[in-house]
Amino acid sequence: QVQLQESGPGLVKPSETLSLICSVSGDSVDSYYWNWIRQPAGKPLEWIGRFYSGGATDYNPSLKSRVTMSIDTSKNQFLLSLSSVTAADTAVYYCARDPPGDGADVFDIWGRGTMVTVSS
Amino acid sequence: DIVMTQSPDSLAVSLGERATINCKSSQSVLYSSYNKNYLAWYQQKPGQPPKLLIYWASTRESGVPDRFSGSGSGTDFTLTISSLQAEDVAVYYCQQYYNTRPLTFGGGTKVEIK
Numbered sequence: 001q002v003q004l005q006e007s008g009p010g011l012v013k014p015s016e017t018l019s020l021i022c023s024v025s026g027d028s029v030d031s032y033y034w035n036w037i038r039q040p041a042g043k044p045l046e047w048i049g050r051f052y053s054g055g056a057t058d059y060n061p062s063l064k065s066r067v068t069m070s071i072d073t074s075k076n077q078f079l080l081s082l083s084s085v086t087a088a089d090t091a092v093y094y095c096a097r098d099p100p101g102d103g104a105d106v107f108d109i110w111g112r113g114t115m116v117t118v119s120s
Numbered sequence: 121d122i123v124m125t126q127s128p129d130s131l132a133v134s135l136g137e138r139a140t141i142n143c144k145s146s147q148s149v150l151y152s153s154y155n156k157n158y159l160a161w162y163q164q165k166p167g168q169p170p171k172l173l174i175y176w177a178s179t180r181e182s183g184v185p186d187r188f189s190g191s192g193s194g195t196d197f198t199l200t201i202s203s204l205q206a207e208d209v210a211v212y213y214c215q216q217y218y219n220t221r222p223l224t225f226g227g228g229t230k231v232e233i234k
Contacts, residue, residue: 045170045213047223060222061121094169104176105217106160110169 002026004095004111011117018085018116022078022095029071033098034078035107036069038091046091050098051078085118092116122146122219124226126212132234139201141229143214148194151218158218161190161199164228165210173212174199201231209233 008020022034036048049059051069059067068081078095092115096107123146133139149158157177162170172181174190177197187202201208214226 044227045215045225047225049222058221062222096169104158104160105220105223106172106175106215107162107170108172108181110171113169 002097002109004097004109006093006095006111006114008093008114008116010115011119012085012089013120014086014118015084018080018082018089018118020080020093020095020114020116022080022111024076024078027097028073029076029078030073032100033105034069034071035096035098036080037094037096037107038089039094039113040088040091043091048080048082048093087118090116090118121222122149122216122224124214124216124224126214126226126229128229129227130230130232132232133201133204134234135206136203137234139204139208139231141199141212141231143192143197143199143226145195145197145216145218147218149216149218150194157193157197158216159190159192159197160215160217161188162213162215162225163208163210164213170213204231204233206233 003025005023012018031053033050033052035050039045066083070079092113094113095111097109099108125144127142159177161174164170173184178190189200191198211228211230213228
């Protein structure tokens with residue numbers, strides 16, 4: 001059974017860098033596509049970007065200049081870095097898997113999410 | 121970006137009655153070569169992550185009850201809950217994956233019991 005768990009600091013100061021980890025169990029992080037998605041309180045979902053097995057990335061153009069995604073195969077983890085954060089980056093951050101198969105870029109497995117607040 | 125617009129924002133339905141949620145995309149998400157609509161639906165209950173219900177506009181994810189069905193093509197799509205159950209109270213989101221830069225979601229529709 002594939003499980004994802006996000007972790008990271010719950011509080012980040014404005015202008016600093018937000019760093020989150022998604023720990024993957026039951027699957028290899030070096031396969032499929034791995035995504036980060038966020039949701040401000042009471043608001044809809046926003047796709048941040050994804051990391052492909054093989055090292056390619058796709059980022060939301062609205063965040064592209066501030067986002068970096070990578071994997072750590074030794075720890076089976078998927079990583080997010082978001083720089084120069086502001087209050088607008090306050091949200092629940094989810095990692096999610098894009099399943100293999102027929103080319104549907106959807107999200108079949110999600111972590112429970114981690115709340116990140118940007119405040120001084 | 122492909123903008124996804126859902127309606128209504130919320131609806132209240134009696135137990136056992138039908139619930140219908142609409143999703144409209146700002147451009148067609150039908151890939152003609154494959155005759156597939158690049159549209160998915162998710163259910164999100166309070167305090168939980170979203171759950172994939174439907175993809176390719178009408179294909180149910182494994183384990184999803186058959187009271188959930190998706191329909192539509194091109195720019196107009198519908199999620200129907202044929203007989204609302206108490207456990208279906210949630211916010212429902214559509215998502216397009218025709219354009220992956222970026223993948224985009226609708227604004228959500230909250231379903232409650234009348």
